[in-house]
Amino acid sequence: MVSLRDALAAAVDHHQAGRLDRAEALYLSILRAVPDQPDALHLLGVLDGQSGRQAAARRRLRLAVAVAPQDGDFLSDLALTLRAAGEADRAAQGFARALRLDPDLAEAAYNLGNLWLERGDAAAAAGLYRHALARRARYPQAWNNIGTALRALGRTDEAADAFAQAIAQTPDAAEPRVNRAIALAELGRHAAAARLRRQAMALEPGNADALHTVAVRLLSEAGMDQPVVAGRALDGAKLARGLGWVRRALAVQPAHAAAGDALLGAALKLLQAGRADDGLVAAAARAAPQALRRDPRDTRAASLVAYHFYRRGRSDLGARWMRRIGQRFTPAERAADFELRLWSLIRADRGMLDRLPALDRLLPDFAPLEILAALPPGGAGRPVIAVACDDGYFQRFVGDLLASIAAVVPSTAGVAVHVHVVNPSAATLAALADWRARLPLGYSREVVDVSGWDAHRRATYYACIRFVRWSQLLDRLRRPLVHVDADCSLLTDLGGLADRLAGADVGLLRDGRGRGPTREITVCFAWFQPTDASRRFLSATAAFIADVWHRGEGAWMLDQAAPFCVLEAMGKRGIAPAVRWFDWTAFPWVRFIGDK
Numbered sequence: 001m002v003s004l005r006d007a008l009a010a011a012v013d014h015h016q017a018g019r020l021d022r023a024e025a026l027y028l029s030i031l032r033a034v035p036d037q038p039d040a041l042h043l044l045g046v047l048d049g050q051s052g053r054q055a056a057a058r059r060r061l062r063l064a065v066a067v068a069p070q071d072g073d074f075l076s077d078l079a080l081t082l083r084a085a086g087e088a089d090r091a092a093q094g095f096a097r098a099l100r101l102d103p104d105l106a107e108a109a110y111n112l113g114n115l116w117l118e119r120g121d122a123a124a125a126a127g128l129y130r131h132a133l134a135r136r137a138r139y140p141q142a143w144n145n146i147g148t149a150l151r152a153l154g155r156t157d158e159a160a161d162a163f164a165q166a167i168a169q170t171p172d173a174a175e176p177r178v179n180r181a182i183a184l185a186e187l188g189r190h191a192a193a194a195r196l197r198r199q200a201m202a203l204e205p206g207n208a209d210a211l212h213t214v215a216v217r218l219l220s221e222a223g224m225d226q227p228v229v230a231g232r233a234l235d236g237a238k239l240a241r242g243l244g245w246v247r248r249a250l251a252v253q254p255a256h257a258a259a260g261d262a263l264l265g266a267a268l269k270l271l272q273a274g275r276a277d278d279g280l281v282a283a284a285a286r287a288a289p290q291a292l293r294r295d296p297r298d299t300r301a302a303s304l305v306a307y308h309f310y311r312r313g314r315s316d317l318g319a320r321w322m323r324r325i326g327q328r329f330t331p332a333e334r335a336a337d338f339e340l341r342l343w344s345l346i347r348a349d350r351g352m353l354d355r356l357p358a359l360d361r362l363l364p365d366f367a368p369l370e371i372l373a374a375l376p377p378g379g380a381g382r383p384v385i386a387v388a389c390d391d392g393y394f395q396r397f398v399g400d401l402l403a404s405i406a407a408v409v410p411s412t413a414g415v416a417v418h419v420h421v422v423n424p425s426a427a428t429l430a431a432l433a434d435w436r437a438r439l440p441l442g443y444s445r446e447v448v449d450v451s452g453w454d455a456h457r458r459a460t461y462y463a464c465i466r467f468v469r470w471s472q473l474l475d476r477l478r479r480p481l482v483h484v485d486a487d488c489s490l491l492t493d494l495g496g497l498a499d500r501l502a503g504a505d506v507g508l509l510r511d512g513r514g515r516g517p518t519r520e521i522t523v524c525f526a527w528f529q530p531t532d533a534s535r536r537f538l539s540a541t542a543a544f545i546a547d548v549w550h551r552g553e554g555a556w557m558l559d560q561a562a563p564f565c566v567l568e569a570m571g572k573r574g575i576a577p578a579v580r581w582f583d584w585t586a587f588p589w590v591r592f593i594g595d596k
Helices: 004-016 020-033 038-050 054-067 072-084 088-101 106-118 122-135 140-152 156-169 175-186 190-203 208-224 236-252 257-272 278-294 299-311 315-326 331-336 338-344 359-365 391-408 426-436 455-477 495-500 532-550 558-572
Strands: 370-373 384-390 416-422 441-446 481-484 506-510 521-528 579-583
Touching: 038 072, 054 072, 072 088, 072 106, 088 106, 106 122, 106 140, 122 140, 140 156, 140 175, 156 175, 175 190, 175 208, 190 208, 208 236, 208 257, 236 257, 236 278, 257 278, 257 299, 278 299, 299 315, 299 338, 315 338, 315 558, 331 338, 359 455, 359 532, 370 426, 384 391, 384 455, 391 416, 391 426, 416 426, 416 455, 426 441, 441 455, 455 481, 455 521, 455 532, 455 558, 506 532, 521 532, 521 558, 532 558
Parallel strands: 384 416, 384 481, 416 441, 506 579
Antiparallel strands: 370 441, 481 521, 506 521
């Protein structure tokens, strides 16, 4: 007759050889004979865990611990199953108790170190990995992870040495090579880091960590580690390769957090700079749900979904999505978040116009428009160049703008100028009177108490109120109204531009790089013809701005969001004005300051 000891030895042989069915049958036969046999309970619990039967594993391992409460191995394996079940606190308690019972349990120290590393306590983790390595010097996983902990502590030299130990003990593994490559790159040893990345890729072509590491290095070398601004070149070839590698990493492992973050960060940075193609935005939108599962308040990820909707012509869905995300934040947090604040301005659904109050109902909320000097008589049908700003901007820029107009517009062209200033000083009023002697010029003012406003609110008001005033003036003047920013300069007369506007109601600048609904229409220039369609469009744009301001929701970029939303809504109802679009990057009539 086979003894219990022989049966258990045979079961262990099958188990170690991977013959799990035969091992399980023997463990069960032992337990039928001796139901509380601790080794059989323990090993069958381990086998259950290996077979994916986690609940059964926990149940049997608890029985084993109950029978032999002083066995550290049993406690350590039970703690592993608790960790797999998401019970990290109880797992940590189990590993700690196992170590107290048997300090030589290297696995318990290693696994407890992993828990501390996940919790962000790299120092505690490093101490536990050292405990494990003191008892088992050949432990490549512990060498790899102590390297990760040391790197988190800023001890990069020691981390690189630890990764080297892991590589020596597991020469066919890609992960320690990836980690040592990262450490060496941080130490400035880029050639050695590149060799390790190539080795990792050759060992495991589908290793997401290796793919991500290569991607991040290429993106950095392409210039993506610095702000992407106009005039600063990127290495296009390295950028394309880096984005390709990070997308491959996500194809291999869609939940790879670091690769997802790299793709989202690069996509948003490039989109805001006007350098993201539709494919990149779509790939980022596909990666966004994983990022939002990790952090439901990741507005960077959420905004890329919204921008994907925008690229597909559905800004209304993008705005609705961002409002849902915004419900996860307090009002103060929403106001402080750049993307939530931008998208809160977008209301481009078909019914928006029905909900929009008439401009006349909203005007009492604002200071009255005071015409201080009317335009000189004559010039019927000829353009009026319209400029609006606060007193500070007038002092800084408007003199140069008016000088450029005087220099390039013939006095016989019939073109006039109207300047509107918020809270003009006596010096500004005197300057306007002087300019009136040199140009056919009228001017107006409004007096607003801005003493309790912060800089953002003041700048937003100055940018937006001009469209309210232009709507009022267009009705009065019955002449084409040409809006230009105060900090622009006219480069040539408007004759050729007026010819290009023949048959159109409105002339607008478009940024065609897909940067978003608040950046598509660039309002440093706009031409409004004295047509019914143009007046409806400008009045609705002014009402949109006034309504948002009335509700206390005004924010920077409202002046560009408003015409976009009104055009979108009018287009859906078939009542949009005829627009003549111009490319803002190639507009030869006006010189603009800075990147719009």
